[in-house]
Amino acid sequence: MALRVGVIGGGQLARMMIAPAVELGIDIRVLAEGDGMSAQLAATAVGDYRDLATVRAFAADVDVVTFDHEHVPQEVLRALVDEGVAVHPGPDALRFAQDKLDMRARLADLGVPQPEWAAVRSSDDLGAFLAAHGGAGVVKTPRGGYDGKGVRVVRAADGADDWFAQLGPGEALLVEELVPFVRELAQQVARRPSGQIAVYPVVETVQRDGVCAEVIAPAPAAGDRLAQVASEIGVRIAEGLGVTGMLAVELFETDDERILVNELAMRPHNSGHWSQDGAVTGQFEQHLRAVADLPLGATAPRAPWTVMVNILGGPQDATIDERFDAAMSAHPDAKIHTYGKASRPGRKVGHVNATGDDLDDAVYTARAAAAHFD
Amino acid sequence: MALRVGVIGGGQLARMMIAPAVELGIDIRVLAEGDGMSAQLAATAVGDYRDLATVRAFAADVDVVTFDHEHVPQEVLRALVDEGVAVHPGPDALRFAQDKLDMRARLADLGVPQPEWAAVRSSDDLGAFLAAHGGAGVVKTPRGGYDGKGVRVVRAADGADDWFAQLGPGEALLVEELVPFVRELAQQVARRPSGQIAVYPVVETVQRDGVCAEVIAPAPAAGDRLAQVASEIGVRIAEGLGVTGMLAVELFETDDERILVNELAMRPHNSGHWSQDGAVTGQFEQHLRAVADLPLGATAPRAPWTVMVNILGGPQDATIDERFDAAMSAHPDAKIHTYGKASRPGRKVGHVNATGDDLDDAVYTARAAAAHFD
Numbered sequence: 001m002a003l004r005v006g007v008i009g010g011g012q013l014a015r016m017m018i019a020p021a022v023e024l025g026i027d028i029r030v031l032a033e034g035d036g037m038s039a040q041l042a043a044t045a046v047g048d049y050r051d052l053a054t055v056r057a058f059a060a061d062v063d064v065v066t067f068d069h070e071h072v073p074q075e076v077l078r079a080l081v082d083e084g085v086a087v088h089p090g091p092d093a094l095r096f097a098q099d100k101l102d103m104r105a106r107l108a109d110l111g112v113p114q115p116e117w118a119a120v121r122s123s124d125d126l127g128a129f130l131a132a133h134g135g136a137g138v139v140k141t142p143r144g145g146y147d148g149k150g151v152r153v154v155r156a157a158d159g160a161d162d163w164f165a166q167l168g169p170g171e172a173l174l175v176e177e178l179v180p181f182v183r184e185l186a187q188q189v190a191r192r193p194s195g196q197i198a199v200y201p202v203v204e205t206v207q208r209d210g211v212c213a214e215v216i217a218p219a220p221a222a223g224d225r226l227a228q229v230a231s232e233i234g235v236r237i238a239e240g241l242g243v244t245g246m247l248a249v250e251l252f253e254t255d256d257e258r259i260l261v262n263e264l265a266m267r268p269h270n271s272g273h274w275s276q277d278g279a280v281t282g283q284f285e286q287h288l289r290a291v292a293d294l295p296l297g298a299t300a301p302r303a304p305w306t307v308m309v310n311i312l313g314g315p316q317d318a319t320i321d322e323r324f325d326a327a328m329s330a331h332p333d334a335k336i337h338t339y340g341k342a343s344r345p346g347r348k349v350g351h352v353n354a355t356g357d358d359l360d361d362a363v364y365t366a367r368a369a370a371a372h373f374d
Numbered sequence: 375m376a377l378r379v380g381v382i383g384g385g386q387l388a389r390m391m392i393a394p395a396v397e398l399g400i401d402i403r404v405l406a407e408g409d410g411m412s413a414q415l416a417a418t419a420v421g422d423y424r425d426l427a428t429v430r431a432f433a434a435d436v437d438v439v440t441f442d443h444e445h446v447p448q449e450v451l452r453a454l455v456d457e458g459v460a461v462h463p464g465p466d467a468l469r470f471a472q473d474k475l476d477m478r479a480r481l482a483d484l485g486v487p488q489p490e491w492a493a494v495r496s497s498d499d500l501g502a503f504l505a506a507h508g509g510a511g512v513v514k515t516p517r518g519g520y521d522g523k524g525v526r527v528v529r530a531a532d533g534a535d536d537w538f539a540q541l542g543p544g545e546a547l548l549v550e551e552l553v554p555f556v557r558e559l560a561q562q563v564a565r566r567p568s569g570q571i572a573v574y575p576v577v578e579t580v581q582r583d584g585v586c587a588e589v590i591a592p593a594p595a596a597g598d599r600l601a602q603v604a605s606e607i608g609v610r611i612a613e614g615l616g617v618t619g620m621l622a623v624e625l626f627e628t629d630d631e632r633i634l635v636n637e638l639a640m641r642p643h644n645s646g647h648w649s650q651d652g653a654v655t656g657q658f659e660q661h662l663r664a665v666a667d668l669p670l671g672a673t674a675p676r677a678p679w680t681v682m683v684n685i686l687g688g689p690q691d692a693t694i695d696e697r698f699d700a701a702m703s704a705h706p707d708a709k710i711h712t713y714g715k716a717s718r719p720g721r722k723v724g725h726v727n728a729t730g731d732d733l734d735d736a737v738y739t740a741r742a743a744a745a746h747f748d
Contacts, residue, residue: 025714
């Protein structure tokens with residue numbers, strides 16, 4: 001019988017696991033949040049991922065549980081594990097992707113380079129941190145943020161008073177130094193429960209308005225030293241946190257040549273979409289292999305350069321329509337991936353990968369194809 | 375709303391359309407022959423493709439009808455077309471893939487190079503053909519043959535008497551000269567209803583026991599002349615027969631440097647599986663683009679060499695099991711594609727693609743990975 005992998009969450013990450021699951025012969029099943037989700041084709045259940053009974057019923061029919069997102073509550077995950085369900089990544093690893101304060105404390109224990117940071121509970125705390133770090137900082141809510149939400153640059157002690165007012169007993173905000181970075185990078189690593197690790201080339205990510213806009217793989221002008229440091233950071237975190245599945249480590253490269261950890265994601269990640277068409281083993285296939293404890297695939301690039309550009313929803317519907325036709329017609333080399341989502345301004349509804357021997361050509365093709373959807 | 379493509383037949387060719395359909399945002403629906411077919415994930419109906427009512431009901435919910443195989447009867451196809459259903463390839467083209475005598479006659483009209491052939495209705499007819507062609511020939515039943523079935527080499531006039539005895543009124547067998555070929559090739563072409571054509575590199579196919587065993591893309595030592603002739607034959611057939619979707623033309627390369635048409639298939643074909651990992655646009659994606667009348671994708675190879683080796687079922691089950699683990703572990707570069715079919719000796723249950731700069735390395739990797747399943 002085929003191995004059954006259950007994915008909690010029906011978004012585009014679950015959707016993009018479907019293609020490699022079919023080829024690998026994995027029976028993929030999705031617990032979707034509602035009807036008509038991005039991963040609808042593989043949805044076998046609809047329900048609330050915060051409800052233990054719902055998740056338990058879903059898990060009963062699969063061999064491994066994994067995720068489209070990191071929002072399943074710890075108590076639900078721990079109950080599954082206690083009942084003998086294989087959950088990858090497991091709750092002990094996933095908590096560090098769920099809570100940024102826990103993540104900072106753990107990375108400090110591991111000696112992983114990261115920005116200066118503190119847990120702050122009041123404007124006094126925040127003021128003290130700002131005074132010690134050049135008068136500016138980045139305040140983050142430890143939980144629930146994504147794509148720039150729950151993140152704010154502050155330059156005054158009262159700059160997060162509205163967030164402090166919402167803290168419960170024992171809760172805190174995270175404040176980090178405003179890192180003088182020259183660019184952002186991402187390092188992806190896959191790790192199996194049995195310990196095997198596969199490391200992807202470090203890539204450059206370009207953010208716009210707090211959202212990933214473009215990825216260049218591998219990161220241009222990334223010498224051996226940079227690649228080695230990024231790889232070592234990724235491996236140390238994957239092993240130190242006991243990550244199973246794909247791990248994405250978002251990194252700052254500073255103007256004084258340091259590499260600092262920005263954020264973590266324990267699942268396929270936007271910074272790894274390039275690998276679908278640009279690496280021997282795409283991140284969605286690799287995630288399935290890793291969580292199913294199958295041998296990992298090769299991570300070598302398939303071309304000198306791969307460029308990924310996100311398609312952000314415009315006013316029109318972004319499924320098969322005139323714009324899709326025009327993009328395909330003008331760019332037969334572009335690999336267009338759609339998420340089956342209704343288009344809304346700024347919403348990620350797809351992405352384009354372009355590969356080639358020339359970086360400028362790949363950048364042009366990916367941007368030009370994606371621009372048809374603006 | 376997403377474009378709905380309905381595939382008649384639930385075999386591995388329909389299955390392998392699922393992955394690109396998801397990425398293109400095409401709503402793929404399959405009319406399967408039964409439960410648990412290879413393309414089960416996309417099956418929305420189960421029924422007999424020879425029954426007009428069944429096929430009509432399936433077609434009512436899709437925008438385009440296409441096929442996993444060529445066995446849907448002409449009368450069913452013509453009824454659909456008469457009712458306004460978009461069917462690709464249409465019955466006027468598909469008849470030449472359904473009936474080898476019709477195909478030979480039509481290719482003769484088009485002036486396409488092919489073996490000497492005749493329609494024969496008796497041992498006298500056959501004896502006369504053999505006498506004129508060196509005493510040997512290949513007898514084929516015009517309909518229903520595949521993977522070497524319905525094909526027989528004969529060296530005596532009574533060599534097909536059992537088949538003659540089964541002919542109905544007006545029916546005949548096809549006999550062809552035994553071509554002195556040095557190797558077999560395949561040329562794939564995609565054609566849209568609106569006329570756009572995309573041509574793949576010509577490949578070498580290696581048959582064992584009448585079944586495709588390996589494919590090397592592009593065909594080694596295929597000079598510009600060979601590639602041009604094969605391409606022109608493919609285009610002439612696609613246009614001359616009005617093919618829509620993927621067309622595979624199986625070719626003989628003779629010891630006197632002729633290229634002769636052996637067989638046709640109007641769907642994705644085993645000789646094109648290499649393109650899933652070895653071409654910018656795989657044949658399953660291209661077939662969907664073509665039948666949906668979307669702009670065709672680039673057909674350029676993604677590596678100097680791609681080698682495809684079929685996995686034929688052995689005595690064990692060939693889904694995720696120890697052999698799968700061993701193959702993946704030993705060959706992290708190999709792309710293994712499984713069909714979700716129970717393993718039977720000689721049955722195609724999957725294939726392996728390997729790409730690279732060195733042909734010998736790619737051959738080794740693909741064969742070695744596939745050999746784990748023997």
